[in-house]
Amino acid sequence: MRFLLSAAFVLCWSSGFIGAKLGAGTAPAATLLMWRFLPLAAVLLLVSATAARASWRHLTARDLARQAAVGALSQSGYLFTVYSAIQLGVSSGTTALIDGTQPLVAGALAGPLLRQYVSRRQWLGLCLGLVGVVLVTCADASAGADVSRWAYLVPFLGMSSLVAATFLEGRSRTRVAPSVSMTVHCATSAVLFTALAAGTGTLRPPAAPSFWVAVCWLVTLSTFGGYGLYWLILRRFGVTEVNTLMFLMAPVTALWGAAMFGEPFGPQTAAGLAVGLAAVVLVRRGAGPSAAGPAGNRPPRARGRTSGDPLVRPRAGDRRLRGVGRPGR
Template structure:
């Protein structure tokens, strides 16, 4: 694969690491602070950082005008609704389930996006890519096997969050050429602050000093994860990127082992091998138009 073609997948893999790390921080926070408040503070902190940086930009007034009156405002804000809705739902899921199980459930997303890439975006997916997604999905089932015995209601949060995130990725891809990664990230922060701000006074819990450090870390990790994913969607087709989303499962396993002492068994390890095989298969096949 040429180096230029590796940029999109590399950004997706990095985005998975950043997002997973951010949600691990949110999981640690969620026992003390509501998911809506965490999401609101994430958005507010990002907007505050943008305000602090803007005086040093060549044309700060023009930059803020673009934030308040962006091109294709409806679509950009619809993408923001998808990101923020996904964030709240996934935090709720992480608060109630192990990191690895939430991450595994979330990998229904690549199936959804690969299936919708044709009718929504006009992308034609090769059989190699479908095979790669299928291998990854089988690997996910192997990892998730312990959670299949009894249904956990919290799993519904993870599934709904993935549907919302899939909608974001589809809209972000359609905005290619009209909105860049910074536009999408700031619009999501603006929409998120508006969506959650009304509810926050009724849910507010005063964060401790340690909580504030974790909230800043969560906001930074999530913003960086969203920026890198948006940048990937500007450079490559949605169907081409989906198998690389499965690498996020390796990050989730790493955090579970290091922070929570959860070690995968032999079946889960075989699932990881299938996921990696699917990713390698995807790396070699182009998507046809």
């Protein structure tokens, strides 16, 4: 089951970069994202008001505000920068690989924020992944002479936004049903992108069928598939697991983009992607069975959501881990 969830997550998350490329030539990013989330949020709110009302009863205004903030960071901020980078000419594969530097930032912050610690071998793998990012980005910048160099910084902003959302969610003590979090996140994005489209005068969708093909693609594969599986894997297996899988988005997206759009895929790009894959293997091998401690002497569960992750090492003496014991969501 873990392998199937991981494979589905990689494919569905990668499809978001392809969907963004499909819609990039038909409408501005704000228009595409508004029409992606506006109908979706309306449907989810209707379902929540009828079939899923019980999931909302124990939530406070503070819980909902936190989820809205998570949605603003993980959907609105992240997606707007990704779409903007692709519209500026950055290839989908390079955008995916730049987003793949997320494990480095998350690994550096996981210790002080979540008391989850990364081994030395895992750090070596994460740094190796950064080398792959540099190789592919340089190759793409050389091939795309008409792309401004500053455009390659835009995906880094989106990656930072997603990292912030991950830790904001990770520090929450309240159990929120996936259907509720998905509804709040999508409703938040619908409001923000509608306001942005109205402010820029881009509310009206284009008549081109390709625009609506891109919207359907993004709603089905990217939102329900990629975004939903992101939080599911995060809650079941931990932050290091889901961030390690981010390194696999780049080769999948680069091959997909080369086959579908003819994006550049030369020897340097292939070398960079191979380095990224090697980084994934190294990080996974750095997670030994002893990380969780011997049977009967395992540390308490960290905030009830990372106990199944063999890649992290919570400190048993940490006061914040005592007495929580809540099952992972």
